[in-house]
Amino acid sequence: MSTEVGSPVAGLTTPLSDVPDPVFSQAMVGPGLAVKPTGGESDVVAPAAGQVVTLHPHAFVIAASTGGAVLVHLGIDTVKLKGEGFTLHVAKGDAVEAGQKMITWNPTEVESQGYSSTCPVIALEAAPESLTDLREDAQVLAGDPLFVLDA
Template sequence: MSIEVGSPVAGLATGLAEVPDPVFSQAMVGPGVAVKPSGGRADAVAPIAGTVATLHPHAFVIAAPGGTAVLVHLGIDTVKLKGEGFELHVAKGDEVEAGQRIVSWDPTEVESHGYSSICPVIALEVAPEALADLREDGQVVAGDALFSVTA
């Protein structure tokens, strides 16, 4: 079974090596793709359908019924903002559809605080070879396929 993982935000798709945090750039958390978001207030959407397994203002994990889980991290070191500028639209345990609004935020505002707004999109607990069709260049809109995971 293969699950298509969509972009949670509009922007420029890029490889994880571009993320200014070794936990992500060296794929310590898992393999995936990053998106440099377009500026201005925007919604981050669910990359897959499933259950909201983890939810913070700056990051969330959606777990698919088959066990595949995807982490979306909105910016780097944004936990230090303590939720300021982020608005949650779901609760932990909610069932969501791919493309459903999860968090509203403003990447430009994040950058004004000195943080990177790049968004790692990570497949958790899978081997790098489980990912296919990685999109690591070019403009994407929220919902565009970034990669697929074979579970």
């Protein structure tokens, strides 16, 4: 089964190798893409339909209903913000639809506090060759396709 993984935020897609954190840039947790958000306060949307299996203010994992799991991390080292500036709209265990509002945040505010706002979107425990149709170096809107995961 294949899962189309959408962008959780609007911005410019970049390869994971450009993410300023080796856990992501070296694909230690899995392959994917990153999105450098544009603009101020905005909603983060679910990249795929499924169930919220992990939820923190700065990150979440969705077990896709069509197979595989997708991690979205809002910025780098943003765990240090202790949830400040993030508003959750879902709870762990919720079923979500692709494009559903998950979290509201402000990437500009994150940057002003000295953190990168780049958002890695990772296919957890997936082989790099299981990702196809990667949209690198593209402007995307929240919900636009980033890649297809063959689970």
